[in-house]
Amino acid sequence: MPLARRNLFKDKTRLALSVGGVALAVMLILLLNGLLSGMYAQISAYLEHAPGTLVVAQDGVTNLLGATSLLPPGTLGDVKAKGASRVVPLLSQFAILDLHGKKQPVYLVGYERARGGGPWQLAAGREPRRDTEVAFDRVLAERHGLTLGDKVEIMDRDFTIVGLSEGTTSWMTSFIFIRKTAAENLMRAPGATSFLLVTPSDRLTAAQLRERLSHLSNVEVLFKREMIANDLKLFARLLSAPLQLMVGIAFLVGTLIVGLVIYTATVERQREYGVLRAIGARNAMLYQVVATQAVIASGAGSALGVGLALGSAELIMKLRPQFLIVIEPAMITRALIVGLAMALLAALFPARIIAGLAPAEVFRK
């Protein structure tokens, strides 16, 4: 142990670079996973907070954010008749806003204030009461210098911002809220409904009501949690592959960095290792010296990386509030294990050098 420590601490700059390299890799892994996890939380925010336990959509539509849903006329009455205590109709779909020359996708939710389905927390103002009013996502509004009373163009109509909603942002698309009748006007679809958020009456469980509703024609009935899972699956298909690729590269690079430092430190001390072997030190003991160096470098790097990740996450969310980075304790544990794995992998190559070392070599020069 003292030998490993001395070997490692002999060149402070190299040690700092290796600890920094591992810290960078661990930080990246944590930040990327945190970003993915935050994105999932943002995507599911609306359904998580919306009323009801069941969602009724057009037949074949199984997610909120993937496809446009249009329910057959009269579905609301049918659902009520099957034993729902509360039915919230929504007319929703994506829209592209032009804000300061930038295209900004938003998810437009048309809802009836009396029935629910609107913003669950307002940072300022109130819910829309007229067809020309909108409750805008607070973060998106701040990013574009918009505030209460400002006008914003949605498709071919001007809306006045009367409320700023909290918790409705996402870096891909934020939620904005208008009256359902306003949405019908925008989409030239009078009386149209996309989804129904359904709460069963006291006499029925959600599963029983679902079973009853499944007999309605041309509709899809899902538990809210199923729809959330489907939305997450859709976005995961888009984003998790590149993010996982980056996590993989960060791991590989972290391993390379520790490997390089330990390798150089071992090669530099090759003669000393030879002496140790010549005076009877076993290979296992020398491997231990190499592995200990790797574990110290990667342990310190991992700990620093966790700290850096937490700090950078705070900073990123402050500078770019549309990003939510959720670093959970399980992720930190995983990152520390990853750090250890980097160390062990990195120690493999230097260990091979020691294994091939001839004890007599030290006496040759």
Place this chain on the structure above:
Amino acid sequence: MLRLAYRNLFQNKTRLAISVGGAALALMLILSLDAVMAGVERQVTAYIDYSGADIFVAQDGVRNMHMASSSLAASVASQVKAVPGVASVTPILYLTNVVDLGEARNLAYVIGLPPRPVVGGPWRVVAGKSAPSVGEAVIDHGIAEKSGVGLGDEVKILGEEFTVVGLSEGTATLVNSVAFISKQDFAEVRGDSRTVSFLLVKVKPGESPEAVAARIEAWLNKVTAQTRQEFAAQERKVINDMSTDVITIMNLVGFLIGLAVMALTVYTATLARRAEYGVLKALGARNGHLYRAVLAQALISVLLGFGLGLAFTLLLSAAVPRLGLNLALKVSGESLLKVGGVSLVIAGLSAVLPVRQIAGLDPAMVFRR
């Protein structure tokens, strides 16, 4: 000095491999992401590019198709037809929905086509017919093949059953595909035959699409008329603006990774040759010469990494379509320039620490041991 840098670099093959490999991985990260985005941009405008229309007319304020919806009164079609310079008007209905192929469900741009459409239909049909009649659908052949669906089979679109009568090509992306049904079916399912989504306009020979588009906007109230190129550019802008932040993050990640690897390898390479640099200084070599040698090492490593990263990305671009993924990677000149610039910055920054080390080197030190 270049020879010294070259020898220093190639003397330790393992270190060279690590430094080149690390830089290659980092630069590949930036290159491949750019390539994916360029490919997605090309795919997302496929319908527009191959529609055959010269002008797209949409609801006022609607400038693209992706994640957007447009509604125009059906009567607008005849008004547009009356505008001088317009040869034909093809009204289509459009929304993003699901093609239910039994086991699998695929997100799709569903296009409702009028009978015998002049433009706007599938541009390459590998089997069957291209214009669906009532109760019929044309879907992407790759999507159909994956689910074992063929001509004559039933699929569900907008919640209704349709018979597959045509299989199209080039109509699928990583996320969705394009499915064509008749406008009549589309309107019936939606319960509204008074509106259309877009009007696809062909201009008369010799007419400029820009001039006719401007004329349409001037003649008609509350419509947005754009040439095919403008419409496609707006579509690309949606993808670009949506992904800017992510791309910035990924580029930064690639840059930091590349920098960490290069800084460490150039530093350790210089450290290992400290005594030799001391000898050179003792023999009268100027600091400037030695700095150049270090910088040259960093540059050679990064350039080798860049070449390797580019080769990996090109390999990936060739391999991805063969894996059955509906993704087309495209390495653009712009991306090469950007990554080339990033490589130079990495090389320059990674040489800073070793340069400082050489600057502080005492030539007499070499004679001490």
